[in-house]
Amino acid sequence: MTCCTPATSMVSADAFRPSTPSAEEFRLASRSIGNGILQTEISVPTIHCGGCINRIERGLARLDGVKDVRVNLSSKRLALRWSDQGAPPDAIGALKQLGYDGHLFDPSEAAKPGGDLPRMLRALAVAAFASMNIMSLSVSVWAGAEGSTRNMLHWICAGIALPALLYAGRIFYQSAWRALRHGQTNMDVPISIGIATAFALSIYDTYHGYEHAYFDAATSLVFFLLIGRTLDYVMRERTRTAVKGLAQLSPRGAMALRADGEYEYLPLKAITPGTRLLITAGERVPVDCKVEHGISDIDYSLVTGESAPRQVEAGAALQAGILNITGSLTVIATALAEESFLAEMIRLMEAAELGKSAYRRIADRASRLYAPAVHLTSLLSFLGWMVIQGDVHQATTIAIAVLIITCPCALGLAVPMVQVMAARRLFESRIMVKDGSAMERLNDIDTVVFDKTGTLTLGQLQVTNIDLTDPDALSMAAGLAAHSRHPNAKAIGEAARVRTGTSHRFEAVREYPGLGIQGICQGKAYRLGRALFACGTESASPDTVLSCEGRPLAAFAFSDKLRPGAKELVDKLRNAGISMEILSGDGISAVRKIGLELGIADYTAGILPGGKLERIKALSDQGRKVLMVGDGLNDAPALMAAHVSMAPASAADVGRNNADFVFLQDSLDTVFLAYRISRDAGKLIRQNFIIAIGYNVIALPVAILGYATPFVAALAMSLSSIIVVANALRLKGEPMRGKAKPLSLEPKLEQLAV
Amino acid sequence: MKDFFYLIPISLALGLAGLVLFLWSLKNGQYEDLDGASERILYDDDRPSQLE
Numbered sequence: 001m002t003c004c005t006p007a008t009s010m011v012s013a014d015a016f017r018p019s020t021p022s023a024e025e026f027r028l029a030s031r032s033i034g035n036g037i038l039q040t041e042i043s044v045p046t047i048h049c050g051g052c053i054n055r056i057e058r059g060l061a062r063l064d065g066v067k068d069v070r071v072n073l074s075s076k077r078l079a080l081r082w083s084d085q086g087a088p089p090d091a092i093g094a095l096k097q098l099g100y101d102g103h104l105f106d107p108s109e110a111a112k113p114g115g116d117l118p119r120m121l122r123a124l125a126v127a128a129f130a131s132m133n134i135m136s137l138s139v140s141v142w143a144g145a146e147g148s149t150r151n152m153l154h155w156i157c158a159g160i161a162l163p164a165l166l167y168a169g170r171i172f173y174q175s176a177w178r179a180l181r182h183g184q185t186n187m188d189v190p191i192s193i194g195i196a197t198a199f200a201l202s203i204y205d206t207y208h209g210y211e212h213a214y215f216d217a218a219t220s221l222v223f224f225l226l227i228g229r230t231l232d233y234v235m236r237e238r239t240r241t242a243v244k245g246l247a248q249l250s251p252r253g254a255m256a257l258r259a260d261g262e263y264e265y266l267p268l269k270a271i272t273p274g275t276r277l278l279i280t281a282g283e284r285v286p287v288d289c290k291v292e293h294g295i296s297d298i299d300y301s302l303v304t305g306e307s308a309p310r311q312v313e314a315g316a317a318l319q320a321g322i323l324n325i326t327g328s329l330t331v332i333a334t335a336l337a338e339e340s341f342l343a344e345m346i347r348l349m350e351a352a353e354l355g356k357s358a359y360r361r362i363a364d365r366a367s368r369l370y371a372p373a374v375h376l377t378s379l380l381s382f383l384g385w386m387v388i389q390g391d392v393h394q395a396t397t398i399a400i401a402v403l404i405i406t407c408p409c410a411l412g413l414a415v416p417m418v419q420v421m422a423a424r425r426l427f428e429s430r431i432m433v434k435d436g437s438a439m440e441r442l443n444d445i446d447t448v449v450f451d452k453t454g455t456l457t458l459g460q461l462q463v464t465n466i467d468l469t470d471p472d473a474l475s476m477a478a479g480l481a482a483h484s485r486h487p488n489a490k491a492i493g494e495a496a497r498v499r500t501g502t503s504h505r506f507e508a509v510r511e512y513p514g515l516g517i518q519g520i521c522q523g524k525a526y527r528l529g530r531a532l533f534a535c536g537t538e539s540a541s542p543d544t545v546l547s548c549e550g551r552p553l554a555a556f557a558f559s560d561k562l563r564p565g566a567k568e569l570v571d572k573l574r575n576a577g578i579s580m581e582i583l584s585g586d587g588i589s590a591v592r593k594i595g596l597e598l599g600i601a602d603y604t605a606g607i608l609p610g611g612k613l614e615r616i617k618a619l620s621d622q623g624r625k626v627l628m629v630g631d632g633l634n635d636a637p638a639l640m641a642a643h644v645s646m647a648p649a650s651a652a653d654v655g656r657n658n659a660d661f662v663f664l665q666d667s668l669d670t671v672f673l674a675y676r677i678s679r680d681a682g683k684l685i686r687q688n689f690i691i692a693i694g695y696n697v698i699a700l701p702v703a704i705l706g707y708a709t710p711f712v713a714a715l716a717m718s719l720s721s722i723i724v725v726a727n728a729l730r731l732k733g734e735p736m737r738g739k740a741k742p743l744s745l746e747p748k749l750e751q752l753a754v
Numbered sequence: 755m756k757d758f759f760y761l762i763p764i765s766l767a768l769g770l771a772g773l774v775l776f777l778w779s780l781k782n783g784q785y786e787d788l789d790g791a792s793e794r795i796l797y798d799d800d801r802p803s804q805l806e
Contacts, residue, residue: 049793050790050793050794050796050797053790053793053794053797054797071790072786072787072790073787073789073790073793074786074787074788074789074790075787118780118781121780121785122777122780125773125776125777125780126773129769129770129772129773132769133765133766133769136765137762149758156762156766160766
């Protein structure tokens, strides 16, 4: 299968990829299912065909102790069962050999698959069964069945409808009851009242042998509305699993050095201040701590937004979440996990959430107007008929017919259908949306606030003076750089690959953490690193220097790579009349450069997380609707405070889980796509409301005048629902040009699932 | 007219059987991995799931 070639040449994200989890971490992520068997869930984002399933299942089944492997292609996850004797199988390593990147899934998440979905599907199935059978029996009544035959058919319908309405309608009654108890109304209140009264009246009429019964209307109402609910739920569930399937960036624990000199893997909760920890290159720091010994370079980009790595040595304080790049460090924890830097962010986020006014969804706002209007019309028609005819039964029948025919069947589908379609379109473009209200909120933004590092930029450095560099020196430098995972070294390697395609071989290569690399080539010692290390002289510029025997050969300057599509996005947003600004924790020069490049005049540098939060709040107080796009830990409170928020898949865990949208593509252009689709969805929702109201304008007089027989009601209800659904299907996704086949995008996920 | 009285219970029973079958297949996990099921059929050594 050609589609199944694993992408092994991905280099860009290597520096951020956590090292293979240790046996202890593997065990921590497992749960016991009895009989000494443990089950571990592993998320493998790059599974995409039957070949992958086959290869992975066969490959892992060969490992020692593995009892069963089952790959789930839909959720791109595999369940591994192994017997608990000795060490757990090295499944992640085996996956890597097969060419797949796997990461452990949180056992507490894995234990509850599906959530409420089975319950909703069961209710939907029961409602479908009941409404179809009642409808088919009703056809005989409409066709002219009379007398005892009609009565018997009505009783059979009642017998089917009662359990079905009780079972399938629970979702609506519960939600309506919750709203009423808090003194509010929502869409479910008129629905519940409509169903209950329609059923009660039909029973009464059947008992007295009258002509009309509304069992078909009541059950098909529940059926239609449940379709909308279930689709809505499926959409949110799919997003939740997709986002949870991305690799966890914060570590689950760390290797602790015990007093007796032994190493032991401790879960996050067991790390107390004073615990001595070993942080190897490529690991993230689990808790706030202080360096005891060792020298290394630290990547702060996900924590503070600084793009250039910083050198640390003994005595330096480290924040939880930062990435150790080059050397091993022995550190002493200074805070508990819940009191670390991350906890500070969570505190700010809670504050942000408190200050945020609750957003009322369009459907709820509509029902606030709709429900009283419906009930009032129904009451008025009852009173009107009482005055004219004085027949209580006739007046009640008409009042209930009004209630049923205006029951927000179309209205109940109007919003969820469009939002489900929109979410599907977004999903095809690899944008995950948390819920329907996020799209409604995105629709009315007028300001966009960007974070810089990792959002406007990729958080990957590139060599800026590549054209000024001697190609020979460049390939020399690339040969040395291949031995390091420092971002500068990676940038040089990448530049050489593009420019010259060659690199030299070195011997006796040694990396000096925090300083640079040294290697021997043709008897001469070459060094690549800081000026002080390479040439022995202090230099003002932070550039990386290549030297031979202490003589400088070339100097490389770096800057953060702009995310593809950033320029297009800024242009499109400007054309749409949306103002933009940058809030970054990085230094002023780097921020100014990006601001100039993109033409965003409003930028603030060196801002702290609290500062970002304040700025968003200030904008909201001016009445602006802000979209916050950010990825770092430091952005999390701002993401929370903003009217609506978006994060790339490479964002920190907290940010990703709190953003309304998560985009899995590299290109920032997808932000505009999300905006466009949300705007189109908003337009269709308004159209659907107009259709639903138009339907009521026609149907209501018919019902008030007493012509709404069950047949008319069934026809009108189905017709309006079908029109509303058909209108929702008109929603267009990405323009054809950009519509890449899903398969060709798959390797990108691996790259992003850092 | 008499056939009518036989046909109603028969149609209801058939509908009910369909409903029960659907509920059973839902509980049995038949809908857990729809994408995977369509791919697995292409491989000879397909085996039933051991996981519930």
